[in-house]
Amino acid sequence: MTILEIYTFPDPILRQKTEAVTIFNHELAETTQSMLETMYVSGGIGLAAIQAGILKQIIVIDLKSGEEEISLREPHVFINPEIVKESGTTVSEEGCLSVIEFRGEIERAEKITVEYQNVRGEAQKMDAEDMMSICLQHEIDHLNGVLFIDHLPVLKQKMVKKRLTKLAKAEA
Numbered sequence: 001m002t003i004l005e006i007y008t009f010p011d012p013i014l015r016q017k018t019e020a021v022t023i024f025n026h027e028l029a030e031t032t033q034s035m036l037e038t039m040y041v042s043g044g045i046g047l048a049a050i051q052a053g054i055l056k057q058i059i060v061i062d063l064k065s066g067e068e069e070i071s072l073r074e075p076h077v078f079i080n081p082e083i084v085k086e087s088g089t090t091v092s093e094e095g096c097l098s099v100i101e102f103r104g105e106i107e108r109a110e111k112i113t114v115e116y117q118n119v120r121g122e123a124q125k126m127d128a129e130d131m132m133s134i135c136l137q138h139e140i141d142h143l144n145g146v147l148f149i150d151h152l153p154v155l156k157q158k159m160v161k162k163r164l165t166k167l168a169k170a171e172a
């Protein structure tokens with residue numbers, strides 16, 4: 001297991017296209033374990049492989065990531081996830097391990113149905129609502145090179161991106 005480096009805005013790697021996973025082997029299982037561990041140490045509830053520079057359609061989510069008791073954690077792994085149904089709208093505050101120093105209100109579908117594969121390559125389906133729905137939509141966006149700040153109103157988006165780019169330059 002390895003703690004992975006997380007790329008942050010405006011790194012162009014976050015805008016790359018990702019590929020579907022076709023080989024379900026030990027290496028894939030190791031990658032998902034490293035992603036989960038990286039997410040836990042970073043204090044996030046979701047992580048897409050692209051955030052660690054791995055251009056594959058892999059997501060990990062654990063809404064109980066903050067629990068100190070490891071036994072209370074609920075890790076989920078989604079390989080090649082695809083939203084097949086969505087309904088309603090909901091607005092909530094989002095943040096991202098790849099977007100430091102900014103959180104913002106984003107509108108998303110309220111409920112979604114996601115088809116995906118588990119780490120063994122078996123087809124799965126999940127009806128998600130509330131936090132799981134929002135988190136899945138956020139992470140699936142990553143797989144398409146989209147960040148949550150891309151959903152902000154145009155003017156606000158420009159301001160935020162300018163500020164974050166300056167901040168990144170100052171820290172470089």
Ligand code: CO
Pocket residue numbers: 095096097098138139142
């Ligand atoms: Co994110």
